[in-house]
Amino acid sequence: MRRVALLVCIGAVLHANILQEAINKAKPGARLDLPKGVLKGSITINKPLMLVGHDTIIDGEGKGTVIKVRSSNVILQDLTIRNSGKEHEKVDAGISVKDAAFVQIRNCKILNSLFGIDLQNVKNSKIIGNYITSKPFPLGIRGDGVRLWYSNDNVLKNNHLYKSRxxxxxxxxxxxxxxxxxxxxxxxxxxxxxxxxxxxxxxxxxxxxxxxxxxxxxxxxxxxxxxxxxxxxxxxxxxxxxxxxxxxxxxxxxxxxxxxxxxxxxxxxxxxxxxxxxxxxxxxxxxxxxxxxxxxxxxxxxxxxxxxxxxxxxxxxxxxxxxxxxxxxxxxxxxxxxxxxxxxxxxxTLYYYADKLWLLNPNVRFFYASPVISILNFLYKLAPISEPIKLLSxxxxxxxxxxxx
The missing domain is CATH 2.160.20 (Pectate Lyase C-like)
Known part of the structure; x- marks a missing residue:
C-alpha cells in the first residue's frame, strides 16, 4: 500500500477541502496519514483508500454526513469524527457507507453525530473498536449508533455506544x-x-x-x-x-x-x-x-x-x-x-391465582418486597379464594x- 502524508500544519484548523483534494488525487489503494489538527467540513471517499488519523479531528460543522464512503476496500482508522447534521430524513451520520464491501472502520470516535455509523447494502466489512455517541436530544429523536440496512456477513466487534438511540x-x-x-x-x-x-x-x-x-x-x-x-x-x-x-x-x-x-x-x-x-x-x-x-x-x-x-x-x-x-x-x-x-x-409446579392478579399491577409492584405484600402473597397461596390455574410444570x-x- 502506498503511503501519502497529508501536508497539514500540526494543530491547524483547516477546511476539509484540502483532504478531499488529496483523496481525489490519491491512487486507488493509497494510504493517507493525517496529522494532528482539525479539518472542518465533510468528505466523500469513492475509491479504495486508507485514512489513518494521528489525533486528527474531522468536524462536519453540523451539516449533513461527515464522511461518506462510496467504494469498497476503504479503511478508516484512529479518526475523531464529530458534529454531523441533525436531519433524520437524510440520515445525517458520522460515517455513511453505501453499496460497498470489505470496508473497515477501526478505533474511531464518533461524537455529537445524529447517526453514528450507517451501513446500507454493505457486506464483508468490519466495524471494530469504535466509540459512538449521538446528539444530546431526547432519547426517541436521537439517531441510531449503528444501523445495518440490507447488510450481510459483517463483523461488528468491541464497539461502545453511549447515549445513542x-x-x-x-x-x-x-x-x-x-x-x-x-x-x-x-x-x-x-x-x-x-x-x-x-x-x-x-x-x-x-x-x-x-x-x-x-x-x-x-x-x-x-x-x-x-x-x-x-x-x-x-x-x-x-x-x-x-x-x-x-x-x-x-x-x-x-x-x-x-x-x-x-x-x-x-x-x-x-x-x-x-x-x-x-x-x-x-x-x-x-x-x-x-x-x-x-x-x-x-x-x-x-x-x-x-x-x-x-x-x-x-x-x-x-x-x-x-x-x-x-x-x-x-x-x-x-x-x-x-x-x-x-x-x-x-x-x-407454578400456579396462577385470579385473586392475586392485582399484585402484578405496575403501580403495586413497586411495593412488592414490602412485608405487607409478602404476607398477602403468602395468604393467597395458603387459602386462595379462586381455583388455581397451572402456569407451568x-x-x-x-x-x-x-x-x-
Missing part, C-alpha cells in the same frame, strides 16, 4: 455482533426481518430494552450480559414472531422483564431453545404474551425475581404451560432430593444452581 439490524443476515457495550440507549440491539446472525459476549446496561428480536429467525444469542432495562417497557431479551433461536448462557438481571416472549416461535414446526441462562432479580423473570408454545426452556436459573414467570395471554388461556420446561433451578422450589442426584423428587427441577452448566 438504537443499534439496529434490519433485513440483514450473517452478521457477527460480539463484545460490544451499549449504555443509556433505547434498544441496545434491535433486529427486524433478520436471520443467521450471532450475538455474543456483549454488555448492555441502563437501556430501555436490551436485545429485541422481531420477525427474525435462525439466530444465536449467547454469553451476553443484559442489566437494568427498566421502565414500563423495560426488558432484557425479547422474542417477537421469532423462530429457531438459541438463547444460551446469557445473564439477565435487574430488568422490569427478564425475558419477553410474544408469539414465538412464529413458524409452525419450529422451536426456540432457551438454555443455561441466569435470570436474576428481575421484576418478572419470563413474561409470556400472546400465543407462544413449544419453546424448550432448560438449565436456566430463576432466582430473586419478584415473579419467576408471568403469562398475560388473556381470555383465560395460559400458554406458558404449553412449552417444554425441564431441569431449571427455581429459588422457590420446596421439594426434596432423597436420592441425592441433584434433581427434585417432585415436579416444580418442570418435572425435573434442579436442587442447586451450581448444577447449571
Amino acid at each position: 438504537d443499534f439496529v439490524v434490519w433485513y440483514s443476515h450473517g452478521n457477527l455482533i460480539e463484545g460490544n457495550i451499549g449504555e443509556y440507549g433505547r434498544y441496545s440491539l434491535h433486529f427486524m426481518y433478520a436471520g443467521k446472525n450471532i450475538v455474543r459476549k456483549n454488555i448492555y446496561k441502563h437501556n430501555s430494552v436490551g436485545i429485541f428480536f422481531m420477525y427474525s429467525r435462525d439466530t444465536i444469542a449467547e454469553n451476553n450480559i443484559v442489566m437494568s432495562s427498566l421502565g414500563t417497557t423495560g426488558m432484557g431479551i425479547g422474542l417477537k414472531d421469532a423462530s429457531n433461536f438459541v438463547i444460551k448462557n446469557n445473564t439477565i438481571l435487574y430488568c422490569a422483564k427478564g425475558m419477553y416472549i410474544d408469539r414465538s416461535p412464529f413458524e409452525p414446526g419450529q422451536s426456540n431453545k432457551i438454555v443455561g441462562n441466569k435470570i436474576l432479580y428481575n421484576s418478572i423473570g419470563m413474561h409470556f404474551h400472546s400465543l407462544s408454545t413449544d419453546n424448550v426452556i432448560t438449565k436456566n436459573i430463576f432466582k430473586g425475581n419478584m415473579e419467576n414467570v408471568y403469562d398475560d395471554s388473556g381470555q383465560g388461556r395460559i400458554h406458558a404451560v404449553m412449552n417444554k420446561w425441564y431441569e431449571n433451578y427455581w429459588d422457590d422450589y420446596q421439594g426434596i432430593d432423597k436420592d441425592g442426584d441433584g434433581i427434585g423428587d417432585i415436579p416444580y 418442570d418435572p425435573k427441577p434442579l436442587m442447586y444452581e451450581e448444577g447449571v452448566s
